[in-house]
Amino acid sequence: MKTIKLTYPHELSREQLPETVAAIGFFDGIHRGHQTVIKQAVTEAKHHNMESAVITFYPHPSVVLKNNHQVKYITPLREKQEILEEMEVDRLYLITFDKELSALSPQDFIDHFIIGLHIKHVVAGFDFSYGHKGKGNMEVIGEHSRGEFSHSIVEKVSLHNEKISSTKIRNLLEIGDVEQANVLLGRQLTTSGIVIEGDKRGRKIGYPTANINYDEDALLPKPGIYAVRVTIGDTTYDGLGSLGINPTFTADRKDLSLEVNILDYHNHLYGEELILEWYKFVRDEEKFDNVEKLIEKIKEDESIIREYFSNLV
Numbered sequence: 207m208k209t210i211k212l213t214y215p216h217e218l219s220r221e222q223l224p225e226t227v228a229a230i231g232f233f234d235g236i237h238r239g240h241q242t243v244i245k246q247a248v249t250e251a252k253h254h255n256m257e258s259a260v261i262t263f264y265p266h267p268s269v270v271l272k273n274n275h276q277v278k279y280i281t282p283l284r285e286k287q288e289i290l291e292e293m294e295v296d297r298l299y300l301i302t303f304d305k306e307l308s309a310l311s312p313q314d315f316i317d318h319f320i321i322g323l324h325i326k327h328v329v330a331g332f333d334f335s336y337g338h339k340g341k342g343n344m345e346v347i348g349e350h351s352r353g354e355f356s357h358s359i360v361e362k363v364s365l366h367n368e369k370i371s372s373t374k375i376r377n378l379l380e381i382g383d384v385e386q387a388n389v390l391l392g393r394q395l396t397t398s399g400i401v402i403e404g405d406k407r408g409r410k411i412g413y414p415t416a417n418i419n420y421d422e423d424a425l426l427p428k429p430g431i432y433a434v435r436v437t438i439g440d441t442t443y444d445g446l447g448s449l450g451i452n453p454t455f456t457a458d459r460k461d462l463s464l465e466v467n468i469l470d471y472h473n474h475l476y477g478e479e480l481i482l483e484w485y486k487f488v489r490d491e492e493k494f495d496n497v498e499k500l501i502e503k504i505k506e507d508e509s510i511i512r513e514y515f516s517n518l519v
């Protein structure tokens with residue numbers, strides 16, 4: 207998959223681009239609703255012998271529109287690319303969402319980023335909007351098409367009568383409910399990064415932990431102890447995940463450390479790329495009076511997590 211970053215105005219010429227079927231949206235999380243939109247675009251593209259594309263935006267529109275500079279993503283760019291690659295999307299157009307873009311009229315947006323990118327068919331969710339103040343939407347997109355492309359609208363995808371949404375997933379992560387978040391995502395929430403050095407305490411207490419240098423704009427679940435799986439190269443292991451400040455040892459630490467003790471593993475990992483999948487919240491972090499009490503608790507965590515994975519179908 208090619209990733210193509212675009213700002214307004216871009217210099218690409220329509221004639222040199224392949225005819226394309228595009229799914230358009232912000233798609234944070236690429237949850238089951240988003241997947242429906244993207245799969246439909248990929249299927250249509252194959253059917254018509256065209257290329258498939260996902261057109262999305264970065265950063266999140268609220269950075270520009272609401273001056274919100276703290277936005278974190280359920281799927282940071284790296285995760286998004288991996289998932290879209292797996293879904294067999296040919297191109298990812300990443301449009302910079304800045305003041306100029308937000309000021310474009312709906313017609314200018316379509317002329318430039320749909321017709322101008324040689325898109326012949328657009329797939330989007332029922333609530334997608336575009337152009338200044340979001341005045342363009344799927345009800346009026348036909349009027350902006352100049353007869354150059356057709357479109358299809360994907361209706362709301364629900365679970366138990368509730369719309370699957372990035373907001374709902376964010377709320378679940380905030381309370382640590384990664385199990386339910388995974389149901390809405392239609393896959394495990396993942397966080398990836400390189401293994402870096404920590405305080406070298408883990409091995410002394412019998413639980414060495416690989417510390418993961420995750421993206422700073424990755425949205426993580428609430429701090430705590432989790433059942434996780436990690437993939438290193440081609441192999442996946444069960445593990446004890448810990449996200450937090452390690453209050454037994456540190457008083458104030460702003461960034462959260464994400465660490466994993468990999469079960470039945472005895473190798474060096476510094477510098478390795480590791481993909482962590484979140485499975486289940488086990489407990490909140492605690493501040494213990496001494497290391498012995500922490501070790502006792504981690505032993506309990508270990509048996510809970512081993513038991514959890516042995517029962518997972």
Ligand SMILES: Cc1cc2nc3c(=O)[nH]c(=O)nc-3n(C[C@H](O)[C@H](O)[C@H](O)COP(=O)(O)O)c2cc1C
Nearest residue numbers: 404405406407408415446448452453454491492507
């Ligand atoms: C399963 C598990 C549970 C943990 N629970 C706590 C906890 O409740 N409180 C705490 O202060 N640290 C907890 N930790 C974090 C340890 O303090 C940390 O892994 C240890 O200090 C090693 O840090 P290092 O990798 O930087 O050397 C936990 C770690 C694991 C793997």
Ligand SMILES: Nc1ncnc2c1ncn2[C@@H]1O[C@H](COP(=O)(O)OP(=O)(O)O)[C@@H](O)[C@H]1O
Nearest residue numbers: 403404405406408409414415416468471474475
């Ligand atoms: N089962 C394991 N789980 C996690 N890391 C392990 C394991 N066995 C060995 N290691 C290695 O030990 C390191 C963690 O040891 P630790 O004493 O916690 O050091 P640090 O504080 O630098 O993370 C890991 O980064 C990895 O290289």
